[in-house]
Amino acid sequence: TLSDQLDTVDAGSGGTLTLTYTVYDNDGNVESGAIVELYATAGMTSIIDSETSDAFGICTFTNLVAGTYYLKLIKAGFATATDSEVVA
Numbered sequence: 001t002l003s004d005q006l007d008t009v010d011a012g013s014g015g016t017l018t019l020t021y022t023v024y025d026n027d028g029n030v031e032s033g034a035i036v037e038l039y040a041t042a043g044m045t046s047i048i049d050s051e052t053s054d055a056f057g058i059c060t061f062t063n064l065v066a067g068t069y070y071l072k073l074i075k076a077g078f079a080t081a082t083d084s085e086v087v088a
Contacts, residue, residue, distance in 0.1 A: 001026055002034055002073040002081045007058070009087050017087055019061045023053040023073060030057025034075040042084070044070055 007020040023034040034053045038061050040046045048069070051059035061069075066088045073081040 001079045002031060002075060004036070004071060004073055004081070004083055006085050006087075016062070017064045017066065019064060019069070019085070019087060021053075021059055021061075021071070023057045023059065025078070031075065031078075032057055034059075034073055034078075037072040037074070039070040039072070040067075042070055044072060044082070 003024050004021045005024065007022055010018045021036060023031045023036065025031050032053050032055045035050060036053060036059045037050045038048045040048055049061050051061060053059045064087070068084060068086045071083045071085070073083070
């Protein structure tokens with residue numbers, strides 16, 4: 001199973017936010033190559049963006065506004081995981 005951790009929320013220009021997440025496996029090791037999909041609704045029907053975690057397990061989403069976001073973490077060999085984050 002994959003898990004994620006919200007690392008930072010940085011305010012950008014024009015009131016937009018940048019969210020930085022790190023993806024981990026069950027043993028707490030960072031997991032590169034995981035696809036992280038970002039959604040606007042809990043039903044996960046309206047995808048906003050998709051990023052792949054880098055060699056350090058990190059993925060970044062930019063130009064977002066404050067609100068609740070839903071994440072789906074996907075990687076072959078792991079169960080798909082979901083999460084939500086409220087950012088302001």
